[in-house]
Amino acid sequence: MTRETGRIEAFSDGIFSIAATLLVLDLKPPAATIPFWQGVVNQWPGYASFLLSFLLIGIMWINHHRLFSHITHSDDALMAANLLLLLGVVWIPYPTSLMAQALVTERFREAAILYNGSYLVLALLFNVLFFTCTSRGLVDKKSTGARVTGKRYLLGIVVYALCFALTWWNVPLSLAVNAGMALFFLLAPCRSEK
Amino acid sequence: MTRETGRIEAFSDGIFSIAATLLVLDLKPPAATIPFWQGVVNQWPGYASFLLSFLLIGIMWINHHRLFSHITHSDDALMAANLLLLLGVVWIPYPTSLMAQALVTERFREAAILYNGSYLVLALLFNVLFFTCTSRGLVDKKSTGARVTGKRYLLGIVVYALCFALTWWNVPLSLAVNAGMALFFLLAPCRSEK
Amino acid sequence: MTRETGRIEAFSDGIFSIAATLLVLDLKPPAATIPFWQGVVNQWPGYASFLLSFLLIGIMWINHHRLFSHITHSDDALMAANLLLLLGVVWIPYPTSLMAQALVTERFREAAILYNGSYLVLALLFNVLFFTCTSRGLVDKKSTGARVTGKRYLLGIVVYALCFALTWWNVPLSLAVNAGMALFFLLAPCRSEK
Amino acid sequence: MTRETGRIEAFSDGIFSIAATLLVLDLKPPAATIPFWQGVVNQWPGYASFLLSFLLIGIMWINHHRLFSHITHSDDALMAANLLLLLGVVWIPYPTSLMAQALVTERFREAAILYNGSYLVLALLFNVLFFTCTSRGLVDKKSTGARVTGKRYLLGIVVYALCFALTWWNVPLSLAVNAGMALFFLLAPCRSEK
Numbered sequence: 001m002t003r004e005t006g007r008i009e010a011f012s013d014g015i016f017s018i019a020a021t022l023l024v025l026d027l028k029p030p031a032a033t034i035p036f037w038q039g040v041v042n043q044w045p046g047y048a049s050f051l052l053s054f055l056l057i058g059i060m061w062i063n064h065h066r067l068f069s070h071i072t073h074s075d076d077a078l079m080a081a082n083l084l085l086l087l088g089v090v091w092i093p094y095p096t097s098l099m100a101q102a103l104v105t106e107r108f109r110e111a112a113i114l115y116n117g118s119y120l121v122l123a124l125l126f127n128v129l130f131f132t133c134t135s136r137g138l139v140d141k142k143s144t145g146a147r148v149t150g151k152r153y154l155l156g157i158v159v160y161a162l163c164f165a166l167t168w169w170n171v172p173l174s175l176a177v178n179a180g181m182a183l184f185f186l187l188a189p190c191r192s193e194k
Numbered sequence: 195m196t197r198e199t200g201r202i203e204a205f206s207d208g209i210f211s212i213a214a215t216l217l218v219l220d221l222k223p224p225a226a227t228i229p230f231w232q233g234v235v236n237q238w239p240g241y242a243s244f245l246l247s248f249l250l251i252g253i254m255w256i257n258h259h260r261l262f263s264h265i266t267h268s269d270d271a272l273m274a275a276n277l278l279l280l281l282g283v284v285w286i287p288y289p290t291s292l293m294a295q296a297l298v299t300e301r302f303r304e305a306a307i308l309y310n311g312s313y314l315v316l317a318l319l320f321n322v323l324f325f326t327c328t329s330r331g332l333v334d335k336k337s338t339g340a341r342v343t344g345k346r347y348l349l350g351i352v353v354y355a356l357c358f359a360l361t362w363w364n365v366p367l368s369l370a371v372n373a374g375m376a377l378f379f380l381l382a383p384c385r386s387e388k
Numbered sequence: 389m390t391r392e393t394g395r396i397e398a399f400s401d402g403i404f405s406i407a408a409t410l411l412v413l414d415l416k417p418p419a420a421t422i423p424f425w426q427g428v429v430n431q432w433p434g435y436a437s438f439l440l441s442f443l444l445i446g447i448m449w450i451n452h453h454r455l456f457s458h459i460t461h462s463d464d465a466l467m468a469a470n471l472l473l474l475l476g477v478v479w480i481p482y483p484t485s486l487m488a489q490a491l492v493t494e495r496f497r498e499a500a501i502l503y504n505g506s507y508l509v510l511a512l513l514f515n516v517l518f519f520t521c522t523s524r525g526l527v528d529k530k531s532t533g534a535r536v537t538g539k540r541y542l543l544g545i546v547v548y549a550l551c552f553a554l555t556w557w558n559v560p561l562s563l564a565v566n567a568g569m570a571l572f573f574l575l576a577p578c579r580s581e582k
Numbered sequence: 583m584t585r586e587t588g589r590i591e592a593f594s595d596g597i598f599s600i601a602a603t604l605l606v607l608d609l610k611p612p613a614a615t616i617p618f619w620q621g622v623v624n625q626w627p628g629y630a631s632f633l634l635s636f637l638l639i640g641i642m643w644i645n646h647h648r649l650f651s652h653i654t655h656s657d658d659a660l661m662a663a664n665l666l667l668l669l670g671v672v673w674i675p676y677p678t679s680l681m682a683q684a685l686v687t688e689r690f691r692e693a694a695i696l697y698n699g700s701y702l703v704l705a706l707l708f709n710v711l712f713f714t715c716t717s718r719g720l721v722d723k724k725s726t727g728a729r730v731t732g733k734r735y736l737l738g739i740v741v742y743a744l745c746f747a748l749t750w751w752n753v754p755l756s757l758a759v760n761a762g763m764a765l766f767f768l769l770a771p772c773r774s775e776k
């Protein structure tokens with residue numbers, strides 16, 4: 001029972017792009033009663049969360065794209081595993097706005113736990129999706145690309161589990177590792193291809 | 195007058211993915227005045243409605259995808275029937291946010307009636323769409339897939355009518371049947387294909 | 389300088405589907421202090437505007453889809469004319485929410501003038517788009533479909549100008565004609581194809 | 583390591599179309615306590631910002647579309663540069679709503695600095711994307727279209743830097759130049775093709 005993956009990708013692209021774009025709705029104009037630039041500067045937690053979450057969703061989209069370029073056909077299990085992953089993607093704007101709010105309250109650590117925890121769950125869901133593909137023969141196993149993708153997903157679990165654990169010890173460091181890994185994933189493949 | 199179904203699917207994918215993603219806008223950060231985890235826990239009705247509605251929209255998308263994989267060409271009647279179905283999909287975030295609100299007020303049953311009733315109407319609209327396709331010769335009738343899809347849609351009416359009726363007797367049970375059927379539809383085909 | 393129309397359609401599909409879906413954001417849960425069903429019933433202006441605008445955007449999408457099925461290639465003028473049309477589509481949620489608000493205030497006529505006027509402008513923009521296509525040779529002129537489409541667009545101007553004028557005389561009638569024409573456009577082609 | 587650009591375009595189309603459509607969410611119905619037409623007229627800053635930002639996003643989409651029509655294959659560097667550009671696009675609704683708010687307060691210049699500055703950064707990101715494509719051999723260099731595109735992007739930097747500088751001297755003029763260049767970019771290619 002083989003079907004083309006085109007529409008699954010179209011639906012996923014829709015979800016990824018909307019989740020990434022909705023992040024901007026959390027940036028509200030500052031109150032008109034305080035000086036303009038001060039109001040803008042006061043919103044740095046919103047900007048920082050927006051930037052980090054946009055990049056993370058974008059990088060997840062790139063990873064999703066890479067995986068699907070190796071998937072030769074689809075079945076219902078793939079659609080179910082993909083749906084669970086998309087549920088995680090749609091969820092991201094919520095911990096993001098909690099982070100933005102928490103940076104100006106006393107509850108920085110709690111929000112970061114929820115934030116880093118959400119990315120840990122997403123890393124797990126990526127592995128569920130990949131395992132679904134390999135166990136049901138939906139990817140071309142001979143392809144090195146597919147093997148590299150699988151290894152990266154496993155690395156993702158390790159890194160996000162580390163971020164999650166770091167949150168109890170040092171919140172800014174945990175977020176820096178999260179952001180740093182995002183940049184590494186974004187830029188590393190570019191260099192290696194040269 | 196035959197046209198390709200590609201753009202109908204693209205428009206439908208857009209509607210499904212946006213309706214699914216907008217659900218997260220109902221999750222607002224809890225007030226900063228109550229303890230963080232208590233605020234998060236207090237929002238469980240929002241999380242539960244978000245989760246259930248996302249899965250239901252996702253599963254409806256899968257069913258829509260399955261149906262269109264059997265449609266060989268399209269006409270205006272198909273576009274009209276599809277538009278009515280999409281109207282139902284776009285409506286879902288509204289009863290979802292009523293449910294989330296009602297779980298913490300005294301009006302649990304009323305919101306569940308509207309919620310389960312909306313899904314009953316959607317099940318009917320899926321059958322209108324399927325009937326349009328079969329009566330106008332837009333699906334390949336010899337295909338077993340199309341026949342199975344048609345039977346599932348009829349089953350959908352029965353199950354959601356049951357959920358709707360159950361709401362007057364036992365609200366949590368009606369929602370559990372609703373959620374259980376969603377999981378069954380999501381997971382059942384995977385097993386049968388092995 | 390010929391380009392494929394695929395991406396123009398994808399961008400347009402995105403705009404149409406998001407504008408149609410955003411309409412639901414105007415439906416807010418009624419206040420928890422009034423009885424549930426009374427709160428729901430009180431929101432009928434919101435439901436009516438939502439229903440009418442969704443169907444009108446959907447029917448405009450169908451018309452857009454029909455037109456593009458006759459367009460054999462694209463150029464910059466087509467992209468510019470299409471962008472102006474999409475601007476009109478994105479605008480629709482705004483007069484819709486003014487209508488929903490006005491139905492419960494004393495300003496029914498004013499909101500209907502803006503509402504019907506917006507659709508008149510959209511009908512004009514559809515003709516600008518069609519004229520761009522014919523004058524630059526982007527549609528297959530021999531096709532009867534293209535000629536029928538062009539005639540319908542001209543009819544659209546007449547009908548929406550009539551609705552607009554009717555608003556000064558009888559507001560409910562003007563909206564009924566608007567809705568009735570939408571249903572006619574939605575259902576008429578189905579009958580004629582048999 | 584060559585991949586098709588189809589899904590990158592689909593994801594980008596989603597981002598562009600959602601960012602353009604979300605602009606309408608900033609147009610709220612005026613308070614019911616002031617006369618209807620006065621309330622509508624008072625909202626002109628919102629309409630003006632909506633109109634300008636929609637056209638600018640639409641024109642950026644057209645430019646993105648033109649560039650990708652010359653890209654023959656894709657790699658990870660292209661995806662990273664494209665993601666940065668999309669980040670800029672998603673950001674636009676925020677300075678837009680600051681502009682709309684500022685037109686009725688005393689902070690017109692400050693908001694225009696942020697607004698024009700955002701477009702300057704976007705012009706830079708377009709050049710980063712183009713440089714990525716040329717330096718990695720992803721565009722067909724023999725094509726005149728690609729060379730013209732590259733020159734336009736450089737011109738974009740100059741114009742938006744000028745707009746940005748003008749903001750300190752004369753705010754309305756800086757916005758007029760911004761809007762005028764948009765119209766020029768939108769309409770110029772149509773004439774030259776005849």
